[in-house]
Amino acid sequence: MDRIIRVAIIGCGAIGRVHARAISQLSKAKLVAVCDVNEGPAQSMASDFGSQYYTDYHKMFATEELDLVTVCTPSGTRLDICTAAAAHKINILVEKPLDITAERCQQIVDVCEASGVKLGTIFQLRFTPVFRRLKEAVDQQRFGRLILGNAQTICYRPQSYYDSGGWRGTLAHEGGGALMNQGIHSVDLLLWMMGDVVNVDAYTGTLTHNIEVEDTVTAAVEFANGAMGSIQATTSVLYGIDKRLEIYGEKGTVIIDGETVVKWEFEDGFPLEVLDEKRIQLSASSPLIEDVQGHRDQIGDMVDAILEDREPAVSGREGKKAVDLILAIYKSAGMI
Numbered sequence: 636m637d638r639i640i641r642v643a644i645i646g647c648g649a650i651g652r653v654h655a656r657a658i659s660q661l662s663k664a665k666l667v668a669v670c671d672v673n674e675g676p677a678q679s680m681a682s683d684f685g686s687q688y689y690t691d692y693h694k695m696f697a698t699e700e701l702d703l704v705t706v707c708t709p710s711g712t713r714l715d716i717c718t719a720a721a722a723h724k725i726n727i728l729v730e731k732p733l734d735i736t737a738e739r740c741q742q743i744v745d746v747c748e749a750s751g752v753k754l755g756t757i758f759q760l761r762f763t764p765v766f767r768r769l770k771e772a773v774d775q776q777r778f779g780r781l782i783l784g785n786a787q788t789i790c791y792r793p794q795s796y797y798d799s800g801g802w803r804g805t806l807a808h809e810g811g812g813a814l815m816n817q818g819i820h821s822v823d824l825l826l827w828m829m830g831d832v833v834n835v836d837a838y839t840g841t842l843t844h845n846i847e848v849e850d851t852v853t854a855a856v857e858f859a860n861g862a863m864g865s866i867q868a869t870t871s872v873l874y875g876i877d878k879r880l881e882i883y884g885e886k887g888t889v890i891i892d893g894e895t896v897v898k899w900e901f902e903d904g905f906p907l908e909v910l911d912e913k914r915i916q917l918s919a920s921s922p923l924i925e926d927v928q929g930h931r932d933q934i935g936d937m938v939d940a941i942l943e944d945r946e947p948a949v950s951g952r953e954g955k956k957a958v959d960l961i962l963a964i965y966k967s968a969g970m971i
Protein backbone atom coordinates (compact mmCIF):
# COMPACT_ATOMS: atom_id res chain seq x y z
CA MET A 636 0.00 0.00 0.00
CA ASP A 637 1.21 3.52 -0.76
CA ARG A 638 2.64 5.38 2.22
CA ILE A 639 0.40 8.06 3.74
CA ILE A 640 2.16 11.02 5.35
CA ARG A 641 0.90 11.62 8.90
CA VAL A 642 0.49 15.35 9.55
CA ALA A 643 -0.14 17.53 12.60
CA ILE A 644 -1.01 21.23 12.70
CA ILE A 645 0.11 23.55 15.50
CA GLY A 646 -2.02 26.70 15.82
CA CYS A 647 -5.76 26.30 15.20
CA GLY A 648 -6.54 29.92 14.30
CA ALA A 649 -7.46 31.39 10.91
CA ILE A 650 -4.64 29.89 8.84
CA GLY A 651 -4.54 26.63 10.79
CA ARG A 652 -8.03 25.91 9.46
CA VAL A 653 -6.85 26.61 5.91
CA HIS A 654 -4.12 23.99 6.41
CA ALA A 655 -6.70 21.51 7.71
CA ARG A 656 -8.93 22.08 4.67
CA ALA A 657 -5.94 21.84 2.33
CA ILE A 658 -4.70 18.57 3.90
CA SER A 659 -8.20 17.08 3.65
CA GLN A 660 -7.89 17.48 -0.15
CA LEU A 661 -4.61 15.53 -0.38
CA SER A 662 -4.72 11.80 -1.12
CA LYS A 663 -1.20 11.10 0.20
CA ALA A 664 -1.61 12.89 3.57
CA LYS A 665 -3.76 12.47 6.65
CA LEU A 666 -4.31 14.99 9.45
CA VAL A 667 -3.81 12.94 12.62
CA ALA A 668 -3.47 15.63 15.30
CA VAL A 669 -3.85 19.35 15.98
CA CYS A 670 -2.51 21.49 18.80
CA ASP A 671 -3.33 24.91 20.20
CA VAL A 672 -2.52 26.44 23.57
CA ASN A 673 -6.24 27.22 23.80
CA GLU A 674 -8.29 24.05 24.13
CA GLY A 675 -11.43 25.48 22.44
CA PRO A 676 -10.00 25.98 18.94
CA ALA A 677 -7.99 22.74 19.17
CA GLN A 678 -11.02 20.69 20.16
CA SER A 679 -13.26 22.29 17.57
CA MET A 680 -10.76 21.78 14.73
CA ALA A 681 -10.11 18.18 15.79
CA SER A 682 -13.83 17.51 15.80
CA ASP A 683 -14.36 19.15 12.37
CA PHE A 684 -11.47 17.29 10.73
CA GLY A 685 -11.48 13.98 12.64
CA SER A 686 -8.12 14.16 14.44
CA GLN A 687 -6.68 13.99 17.95
CA TYR A 688 -6.09 17.29 19.73
CA TYR A 689 -3.50 18.60 22.19
CA THR A 690 -2.78 21.81 24.08
CA ASP A 691 0.95 21.06 24.43
CA TYR A 692 3.01 20.32 21.33
CA HIS A 693 5.73 18.57 23.37
CA LYS A 694 3.11 16.05 24.47
CA MET A 695 1.82 15.71 20.91
CA PHE A 696 5.31 15.05 19.52
CA ALA A 697 5.97 12.46 22.24
CA THR A 698 2.62 10.69 21.71
CA GLU A 699 1.88 10.76 17.98
CA GLU A 700 3.81 9.16 15.16
CA LEU A 701 4.24 12.12 12.80
CA ASP A 702 5.97 12.61 9.44
CA LEU A 703 5.17 16.31 9.11
CA VAL A 704 4.06 19.21 11.27
CA THR A 705 2.73 22.47 9.85
CA VAL A 706 3.29 25.50 12.07
CA CYS A 707 0.46 28.06 12.09
CA THR A 708 1.13 29.90 15.34
CA PRO A 709 1.93 33.65 15.66
CA SER A 710 5.00 34.70 13.70
CA GLY A 711 7.50 34.99 16.57
CA THR A 712 6.85 31.51 18.01
CA ARG A 713 8.45 29.26 15.41
CA LEU A 714 11.95 28.66 16.79
CA ASP A 715 10.92 26.72 19.92
CA ILE A 716 8.36 24.67 18.02
CA CYS A 717 10.79 23.84 15.19
CA THR A 718 13.52 22.90 17.67
CA ALA A 719 11.17 20.49 19.45
CA ALA A 720 9.87 18.99 16.18
CA ALA A 721 13.39 18.52 14.79
CA ALA A 722 14.41 16.73 18.01
CA HIS A 723 11.62 14.23 17.26
CA LYS A 724 12.78 13.94 13.61
CA ILE A 725 9.55 15.42 12.31
CA ASN A 726 9.66 17.34 9.01
CA ILE A 727 8.40 20.92 9.28
CA LEU A 728 6.42 23.32 7.09
CA VAL A 729 6.24 26.80 8.64
CA GLU A 730 3.77 29.53 7.74
CA LYS A 731 5.31 32.78 6.54
CA PRO A 732 7.31 34.49 7.93
CA LEU A 733 9.79 31.74 8.90
CA ASP A 734 10.35 33.70 12.14
CA ILE A 735 10.83 37.38 12.91
CA THR A 736 14.59 37.89 13.30
CA ALA A 737 17.51 36.80 11.11
CA GLU A 738 19.08 34.98 14.07
CA ARG A 739 15.94 32.99 14.88
CA CYS A 740 15.43 32.09 11.19
CA GLN A 741 19.04 30.93 10.91
CA GLN A 742 18.70 28.84 14.07
CA ILE A 743 15.63 27.13 12.61
CA VAL A 744 17.50 26.35 9.39
CA ASP A 745 20.52 25.08 11.35
CA VAL A 746 18.56 22.90 13.76
CA CYS A 747 16.64 21.27 10.90
CA GLU A 748 19.80 20.63 8.89
CA ALA A 749 21.60 19.21 11.95
CA SER A 750 18.64 16.91 12.67
CA GLY A 751 18.24 15.85 9.04
CA VAL A 752 14.61 16.97 8.80
CA LYS A 753 13.12 18.83 5.87
CA LEU A 754 12.10 22.46 6.36
CA GLY A 755 9.75 24.43 4.13
CA THR A 756 8.22 27.92 4.31
CA ILE A 757 4.69 28.61 3.12
CA PHE A 758 4.52 31.06 0.23
CA GLN A 759 1.42 29.71 -1.43
CA LEU A 760 1.34 32.31 -4.23
CA ARG A 761 4.34 30.55 -5.78
CA PHE A 762 1.96 27.67 -6.47
CA THR A 763 -0.69 29.67 -8.33
CA PRO A 764 -0.78 29.25 -12.11
CA VAL A 765 -0.10 32.86 -13.06
CA PHE A 766 3.07 33.23 -10.95
CA ARG A 767 4.38 29.83 -12.09
CA ARG A 768 3.95 30.99 -15.69
CA LEU A 769 5.70 34.27 -14.92
CA LYS A 770 8.60 32.40 -13.31
CA GLU A 771 8.90 30.28 -16.49
CA ALA A 772 9.13 33.49 -18.52
CA VAL A 773 11.93 34.77 -16.26
CA ASP A 774 13.81 31.44 -16.28
CA GLN A 775 13.54 31.19 -20.06
CA GLN A 776 15.06 34.69 -20.42
CA ARG A 777 11.93 36.04 -22.15
CA PHE A 778 12.47 39.44 -20.49
CA GLY A 779 16.03 39.77 -21.79
CA ARG A 780 17.88 41.90 -19.28
CA LEU A 781 15.70 42.61 -16.22
CA ILE A 782 15.35 46.37 -15.71
CA LEU A 783 12.74 47.08 -13.00
CA GLY A 784 10.77 45.00 -10.51
CA ASN A 785 8.06 46.55 -8.35
CA ALA A 786 5.92 44.91 -5.65
CA GLN A 787 2.99 46.56 -3.91
CA THR A 788 0.55 45.40 -1.24
CA ILE A 789 -2.04 48.13 -0.79
CA CYS A 790 -4.76 46.91 1.52
CA TYR A 791 -6.81 47.66 4.59
CA ARG A 792 -6.96 46.25 8.08
CA PRO A 793 -9.14 47.98 10.69
CA GLN A 794 -7.79 48.72 14.14
CA SER A 795 -9.96 45.84 15.41
CA TYR A 796 -7.79 43.43 13.36
CA TYR A 797 -4.71 44.51 15.30
CA ASP A 798 -6.65 44.41 18.58
CA SER A 799 -7.94 40.87 17.86
CA GLY A 800 -4.79 39.03 18.90
CA GLY A 801 -2.27 40.22 21.49
CA TRP A 802 0.59 39.37 19.11
CA ARG A 803 -0.56 41.48 16.15
CA GLY A 804 1.08 44.83 15.55
CA THR A 805 3.89 44.18 18.04
CA LEU A 806 7.60 44.12 17.26
CA ALA A 807 8.25 41.37 19.82
CA HIS A 808 5.67 38.90 18.46
CA GLU A 809 4.91 39.91 14.85
CA GLY A 810 8.32 41.36 14.02
CA GLY A 811 6.81 44.13 11.91
CA GLY A 812 3.54 45.27 10.43
CA ALA A 813 2.22 45.76 6.89
CA LEU A 814 5.38 44.40 5.27
CA MET A 815 6.25 41.53 7.64
CA ASN A 816 2.68 40.23 7.63
CA GLN A 817 0.76 41.25 4.49
CA GLY A 818 3.53 42.44 2.13
CA ILE A 819 5.84 39.48 2.60
CA HIS A 820 4.06 37.49 -0.13
CA SER A 821 4.90 40.16 -2.72
CA VAL A 822 8.43 40.48 -1.36
CA ASP A 823 8.91 36.75 -1.84
CA LEU A 824 7.51 36.85 -5.39
CA LEU A 825 9.73 39.82 -6.27
CA LEU A 826 12.84 38.00 -4.98
CA TRP A 827 11.81 34.82 -6.80
CA MET A 828 11.53 36.70 -10.10
CA MET A 829 14.30 39.30 -9.81
CA GLY A 830 16.93 37.60 -7.60
CA ASP A 831 18.74 38.89 -4.55
CA VAL A 832 18.70 42.53 -3.40
CA VAL A 833 22.02 44.23 -2.59
CA ASN A 834 20.92 47.76 -1.59
CA VAL A 835 17.87 49.22 0.14
CA ASP A 836 16.69 52.75 0.93
CA ALA A 837 13.41 52.84 2.83
CA TYR A 838 10.85 54.80 4.85
CA THR A 839 8.26 53.41 7.27
CA GLY A 840 5.43 55.05 9.21
CA THR A 841 2.40 54.28 11.32
CA LEU A 842 -0.17 56.48 9.64
CA THR A 843 -3.64 55.32 10.70
CA HIS A 844 -3.37 52.65 13.41
CA ASN A 845 -2.54 52.57 17.08
CA ILE A 846 0.21 49.93 16.79
CA GLU A 847 3.90 49.71 17.57
CA VAL A 848 4.97 48.67 14.06
CA GLU A 849 4.60 50.19 10.60
CA ASP A 850 1.30 50.26 8.72
CA THR A 851 2.93 51.88 5.69
CA VAL A 852 6.33 51.38 4.04
CA THR A 853 8.06 52.36 0.83
CA ALA A 854 11.50 51.18 -0.29
CA ALA A 855 13.79 51.58 -3.29
CA VAL A 856 15.90 48.50 -3.97
CA GLU A 857 18.84 47.52 -6.17
CA PHE A 858 19.11 43.90 -7.29
CA ALA A 859 22.35 41.94 -7.59
CA ASN A 860 21.81 41.66 -11.36
CA GLY A 861 21.85 45.48 -11.69
CA ALA A 862 18.09 45.89 -12.04
CA MET A 863 16.24 48.34 -9.78
CA GLY A 864 12.87 48.30 -8.11
CA SER A 865 10.48 49.31 -5.41
CA ILE A 866 8.50 47.73 -2.60
CA GLN A 867 5.47 49.31 -0.97
CA ALA A 868 3.03 47.97 1.60
CA THR A 869 0.23 49.49 3.62
CA THR A 870 -2.75 48.32 5.64
CA SER A 871 -4.20 51.86 5.74
CA VAL A 872 -5.96 52.12 2.36
CA LEU A 873 -9.58 51.16 1.64
CA TYR A 874 -10.25 50.02 -1.95
CA GLY A 875 -6.53 49.44 -2.53
CA ILE A 876 -5.16 47.11 -5.18
CA ASP A 877 -4.28 44.17 -2.92
CA LYS A 878 -1.08 42.84 -4.48
CA ARG A 879 0.51 44.19 -7.64
CA LEU A 880 3.67 42.81 -9.20
CA GLU A 881 5.39 44.55 -12.12
CA ILE A 882 8.35 42.99 -13.93
CA TYR A 883 9.97 45.02 -16.69
CA GLY A 884 12.74 43.75 -18.94
CA GLU A 885 14.41 44.93 -22.13
CA LYS A 886 12.19 42.55 -24.09
CA GLY A 887 8.97 42.33 -22.13
CA THR A 888 6.57 43.61 -19.50
CA VAL A 889 4.27 41.77 -17.11
CA ILE A 890 1.91 43.44 -14.65
CA ILE A 891 -0.27 41.35 -12.37
CA ASP A 892 -2.90 42.74 -9.97
CA GLY A 893 -3.76 40.07 -7.42
CA GLU A 894 -3.72 37.12 -9.79
CA THR A 895 -5.23 39.09 -12.69
CA VAL A 896 -2.89 39.78 -15.59
CA VAL A 897 -3.10 43.46 -16.55
CA LYS A 898 -0.28 43.35 -19.10
CA TRP A 899 1.65 40.41 -20.56
CA GLU A 900 3.77 41.33 -23.58
CA PHE A 901 7.04 39.89 -24.85
CA GLU A 902 9.08 40.62 -27.96
CA ASP A 903 9.06 36.90 -28.78
CA GLY A 904 5.31 36.61 -28.17
CA PHE A 905 5.69 34.20 -25.20
CA PRO A 906 1.99 33.44 -24.64
CA LEU A 907 -0.01 33.52 -21.45
CA GLU A 908 -1.73 30.14 -21.28
CA VAL A 909 -5.41 30.14 -20.42
CA LEU A 910 -5.58 30.31 -16.65
CA ASP A 911 -8.30 28.90 -14.45
CA GLU A 912 -10.82 31.73 -14.44
CA LYS A 913 -12.87 30.03 -11.73
CA ARG A 914 -10.24 30.90 -9.14
CA ILE A 915 -11.60 33.25 -6.50
CA GLN A 916 -10.72 36.90 -6.98
CA LEU A 917 -9.70 38.08 -3.54
CA SER A 918 -10.63 41.56 -2.41
CA ALA A 919 -8.06 43.99 -1.10
CA SER A 920 -9.58 43.85 2.37
CA SER A 921 -9.79 40.09 2.84
CA PRO A 922 -6.89 37.97 4.04
CA LEU A 923 -5.57 35.42 1.61
CA ILE A 924 -7.37 32.58 3.29
CA GLU A 925 -10.59 32.00 1.37
CA ASP A 926 -8.90 29.95 -1.32
CA VAL A 927 -6.91 26.87 -0.30
CA GLN A 928 -5.52 25.88 -3.73
CA GLY A 929 -2.09 27.41 -3.08
CA HIS A 930 -1.81 25.83 0.37
CA ARG A 931 -3.06 22.49 -0.93
CA ASP A 932 -0.44 22.45 -3.67
CA GLN A 933 2.38 23.63 -1.40
CA ILE A 934 1.58 21.14 1.38
CA GLY A 935 1.25 18.53 -1.40
CA ASP A 936 4.75 19.47 -2.60
CA MET A 937 6.08 19.01 0.96
CA VAL A 938 4.40 15.60 1.17
CA ASP A 939 6.02 14.60 -2.14
CA ALA A 940 9.38 15.98 -0.95
CA ILE A 941 9.20 13.63 2.05
CA LEU A 942 8.11 10.66 -0.08
CA GLU A 943 10.77 11.33 -2.72
CA ASP A 944 13.44 12.44 -0.22
CA ARG A 945 14.08 15.78 -1.92
CA GLU A 946 14.04 19.44 -0.90
CA PRO A 947 10.63 21.15 -0.83
CA ALA A 948 10.04 23.76 -3.55
CA VAL A 949 10.26 26.60 -1.00
CA SER A 950 12.91 25.65 1.54
CA GLY A 951 13.63 27.24 4.91
CA ARG A 952 16.66 29.01 3.45
CA GLU A 953 14.46 30.40 0.68
CA GLY A 954 11.89 31.55 3.28
CA LYS A 955 14.59 33.34 5.26
CA LYS A 956 15.46 35.54 2.25
CA ALA A 957 12.16 37.44 2.41
CA VAL A 958 12.57 38.02 6.17
CA ASP A 959 16.15 39.23 5.64
CA LEU A 960 15.04 41.77 3.01
CA ILE A 961 12.17 43.04 5.18
CA LEU A 962 14.55 43.47 8.12
CA ALA A 963 16.98 45.36 5.86
CA ILE A 964 14.10 47.67 4.86
CA TYR A 965 13.18 48.25 8.52
CA LYS A 966 16.83 48.91 9.35
CA SER A 967 17.20 51.41 6.51
CA ALA A 968 14.09 53.22 7.77
CA GLY A 969 15.47 53.31 11.34
CA MET A 970 12.60 51.17 12.61
CA ILE A 971 14.85 48.51 14.16
Ligand SMILES: NC(=O)c1ccc[n+]([C@@H]2O[C@H](COP(=O)([O-])OP(=O)(O)OC[C@H]3O[C@@H](n4cnc5c(N)ncnc54)[C@H](O)[C@@H]3O)[C@@H](O)[C@H]2O)c1
Nearest residue numbers: 646647648649650651671672707708709710730731800923
Ligand atom coordinates in the same frame (compact mmCIF):
# COMPACT_ATOMS: atom_id res chain seq x y z
N1 LIG B 1 -0.03 32.25 4.10
C1 LIG B 1 -0.98 33.15 4.33
O1 LIG B 1 -1.60 33.71 3.42
C2 LIG B 1 -1.31 33.52 5.76
C3 LIG B 1 -2.56 34.10 6.06
C4 LIG B 1 -2.85 34.40 7.40
C5 LIG B 1 -1.89 34.16 8.38
N2 LIG B 1 -0.67 33.62 8.05
C6 LIG B 1 0.36 33.41 9.09
O2 LIG B 1 -0.10 32.42 9.99
C7 LIG B 1 0.30 32.74 11.31
C8 LIG B 1 -0.92 32.70 12.21
O3 LIG B 1 -1.86 33.65 11.76
P1 LIG B 1 -3.41 33.53 12.10
O4 LIG B 1 -4.08 34.64 11.40
O5 LIG B 1 -3.90 32.15 11.86
O6 LIG B 1 -3.38 33.82 13.70
P2 LIG B 1 -4.46 33.46 14.77
O7 LIG B 1 -4.21 34.36 15.92
O8 LIG B 1 -5.82 33.39 14.16
O9 LIG B 1 -4.08 31.94 15.18
C9 LIG B 1 -2.92 31.59 15.88
C10 LIG B 1 -3.24 30.42 16.80
O10 LIG B 1 -2.03 29.92 17.38
C11 LIG B 1 -2.29 29.58 18.75
N3 LIG B 1 -1.00 29.57 19.46
C12 LIG B 1 -0.25 30.63 19.86
N4 LIG B 1 0.90 30.20 20.42
C13 LIG B 1 0.87 28.85 20.38
C14 LIG B 1 1.76 27.83 20.81
N5 LIG B 1 2.93 28.14 21.39
N6 LIG B 1 1.40 26.53 20.63
C15 LIG B 1 0.21 26.21 20.07
N7 LIG B 1 -0.68 27.13 19.63
C16 LIG B 1 -0.35 28.44 19.78
C17 LIG B 1 -3.26 30.66 19.21
O11 LIG B 1 -3.99 30.25 20.36
C18 LIG B 1 -4.16 30.82 17.97
O12 LIG B 1 -5.29 29.95 18.01
C19 LIG B 1 0.98 34.11 11.24
O13 LIG B 1 2.38 33.92 11.29
C20 LIG B 1 0.59 34.68 9.91
O14 LIG B 1 1.63 35.46 9.33
C21 LIG B 1 -0.38 33.29 6.78
